[in-house]
Amino acid sequence: MYETVIGLEVHAQLKTRTKAFCGCLNEFGAPANTRTCPVCLGFPGSLPVLNEMAFEHGMKAALALNCQIQNFTKFDRKHYFYPDLPKNYQISQYDLPLALDGGLKIKIKDREKTIPVKRVHLEEDAGKLIHEGEGSLVDYNRAGVPLLEIVTEPEIHSPDEAYEYLSELKAILKYLEVSDCDMEKGSLRCDANISLRLIGAEKLGTKTELKNMNSFKAVREALNYEIKRQTGILESGQRIIQETLLWDEVSAKTVAMRSKEEAMDYRYFTEPDLPGFVLTEEKIKAVKDNLPELPQALKQRFIRDYGLSDYDVEILAQEKRVADYFEACFKIYPQAKSISNWLIGPLSYELNSRNLDIQSLGLKPPELTTLISFVDQDKISNLSAKEVLTARLNSKKTVEEIIQEKDLLQICDSGELSAIIDAVISANQKSVQDYSSGKANALMFLVGQVMRQSKGKANPKVAQEMLKEKLTNV
Amino acid sequence: MIISKDDVLKVANLARIELNQEELNLFSGQLESVLEFIAKLKKADVSSVKPMSHILDIQNVLRADIPGESLPNALVLKNAPESLKGHFRVPKVIE
Numbered sequence: 001m002y003e004t005v006i007g008l009e010v011h012a013q014l015k016t017r018t019k020a021f022c023g024c025l026n027e028f029g030a031p032a033n034t035r036t037c038p039v040c041l042g043f044p045g046s047l048p049v050l051n052e053m054a055f056e057h058g059m060k061a062a063l064a065l066n067c068q069i070q071n072f073t074k075f076d077r078k079h080y081f082y083p084d085l086p087k088n089y090q091i092s093q094y095d096l097p098l099a100l101d102g103g104l105k106i107k108i109k110d111r112e113k114t115i116p117v118k119r120v121h122l123e124e125d126a127g128k129l130i131h132e133g134e135g136s137l138v139d140y141n142r143a144g145v146p147l148l149e150i151v152t153e154p155e156i157h158s159p160d161e162a163y164e165y166l167s168e169l170k171a172i173l174k175y176l177e178v179s180d181c182d183m184e185k186g187s188l189r190c191d192a193n194i195s196l197r198l199i200g201a202e203k204l205g206t207k208t209e210l211k212n213m214n215s216f217k218a219v220r221e222a223l224n225y226e227i228k229r230q231t232g233i234l235e236s237g238q239r240i241i242q243e244t245l246l247w248d249e250v251s252a253k254t255v256a257m258r259s260k261e262e263a264m265d266y267r268y269f270t271e272p273d274l275p276g277f278v279l280t281e282e283k284i285k286a287v288k289d290n291l292p293e294l295p296q297a298l299k300q301r302f303i304r305d306y307g308l309s310d311y312d313v314e315i316l317a318q319e320k321r322v323a324d325y326f327e328a329c330f331k332i333y334p335q336a337k338s339i340s341n342w343l344i345g346p347l348s349y350e351l352n353s354r355n356l357d358i359q360s361l362g363l364k365p366p367e368l369t370t371l372i373s374f375v376d377q378d379k380i381s382n383l384s385a386k387e388v389l390t391a392r393l394n395s396k397k398t399v400e401e402i403i404q405e406k407d408l409l410q411i412c413d414s415g416e417l418s419a420i421i422d423a424v425i426s427a428n429q430k431s432v433q434d435y436s437s438g439k440a441n442a443l444m445f446l447v448g449q450v451m452r453q454s455k456g457k458a459n460p461k462v463a464q465e466m467l468k469e470k471l472t473n474v
Numbered sequence: 475m476i477i478s479k480d481d482v483l484k485v486a487n488l489a490r491i492e493l494n495q496e497e498l499n500l501f502s503g504q505l506e507s508v509l510e511f512i513a514k515l516k517k518a519d520v521s522s523v524k525p526m527s528h529i530l531d532i533q534n535v536l537r538a539d540i541p542g543e544s545l546p547n548a549l550v551l552k553n554a555p556e557s558l559k560g561h562f563r564v565p566k567v568i569e
Binding site: 022137140 | 488490529532534537538542543544545547550551561566567568
């Protein structure tokens with residue numbers, strides 16, 4: 001039996017207005033090569049100056065990952081030739097990175113585990129290549145966008161752990177508002193190293209590097225595939241070749257990259273254009289003291305203060321905005337479980353089907369709580385309420401207007417309902433007798449008749465209770 | 475010899491510089507004397523000198539996250555040997 005050993009390397013684009021070393025806008029989707037200048041295009045004589053926001057974002061993330069911010073940090077040049085790299089070197093950090101030795105707590109099958117974070121450093125992104133026809137097209141808008149590289153120790157032992165780590169990391173970066181973490185837009189990217197060794201063995205096996213995974217699910221799939229592939233090779237007595245593999249989503253396989261003729265030699269040396277950075281303990285403490293509430297603290301607070309379940313809280317806390325929305329609703333209508341059910345159920349269904357986030361949905365917390373309170377008071381049925389929600393999102397009408405227009409108010413007036421029930425009882429004597437002789441099904445038939453007579457407006461729960469009561473008194 | 479011809483060729487290759495035999499001899503000699511000089515420096519007693527990463531005694535040079543001017547696309551592409559649809563165009567590169 002083999003033990004899986006995984007290390008992850010995540011690159012997160014930092015959310016700043018401008019690039020890492022120049023004043024060009026850090027903006028996704030702008031027309032090609034319109035967010036570039038002599039600095040990010042690497043013109044001779046141009047000089048980089050570090051964006052303080054990128055630096056601060058990096059510190060925040062490192063601290064949230066429990067890393068040790070280094071008192072002195074500097075940048076280095078990493079050299080390689082590729083058309084997406086205008087200077088023929090990337091400004092990165094090598095021997096004195098921003099932060100070292102952290103850890104991220106994850107929950108895996110109700111067991112807690114800390115994934116050690118080896119280092120966190122700042123660097124710049126490269127441009128974007130589009131392969132078209134006979135040539136390749138280069139857009140340098142992305143060149144120089146600040147990136148945070150976050151590297152774990154090879155101490156992740158399953159694809160599920162890798163998935164959990166990535167989910168938790170993404171949640172933290174989003175809570176800190178330092179990155180959008182949108183894998184589709186490439187603002188979060190993940191590479192994985194994976195090797196196998198016999199259980200109990202000390203020496204690590206030969207690893208392969210996996211690239212080109214476009215979602216956390218793809219990371220998990222690629223790792224699962226690679227475990228099977230490597231196991232097959234080892235079982236048949238062959239050796240693993242150290243190489244870089246690309247995940248192919250369509251065939252669900254890892255494919256070898258054309259191997260380079262020569263091992264990469266990046267010839268790192270200190271970036272002479274950027275003086276180093278001294279970080280005092282006071283400065284580090286100031287940033288640390290200003291960190292916002294992080295996902296794990298929020299989850300604990302939600303469980304403690306609102307009595308919600310682990311399951312509910314896991315879902316609500318995935319997005320800070322959803323958690324905030326929950327709290328806004330609770331302030332108006334303090335029914336935690338009802339609100340949570342609605343956010344996790346119907347509302348998240350609407351968000352997904354409309355591909356919107358909770359802010360752009362345009363439903364204010366008081367509107368949702370009004371709707372929920374109608375359901376909680378049995379004024380409308382759960383099913384009708386979902387209909388109202390959809391109608392509300394499709395129009396500018398208020399919740400109350402829609403309920404009235406669609407005539408969805410349930411009959412709660414016991415006099416009116418009582419009359420309907422009496423009529424149903426006298427018209428269905430056979431079923432009444434069946435019920436008396438112990439046939440439970442008969443009751444459901446009678447409830448159905450009440451619903452029919454009330455044109456679906458009776459509250460079935462109330463109708464059933466009233467029916468039972470009347471039948472025992474017959 | 476501190477540096478072999480093979481080392482020079484390797485460095486030249488890393489820097490994407492093609493050298494003919496004459497240039498190889500010329501630059502091998504020049505690199506040799508540079509390295510000889512460095513070898514002398516290595517013998518100097520630096521026990522009282524603090525390691526440094528920058529020759530100037532400055533640190534924490536940062537700029538505010540405020541947008542500056544970018545260049546217009548036409549100007550950006552002015553020196554491009556080939557361009558297409560606002561992009562630089564290069565020979566096909568495949569990973």
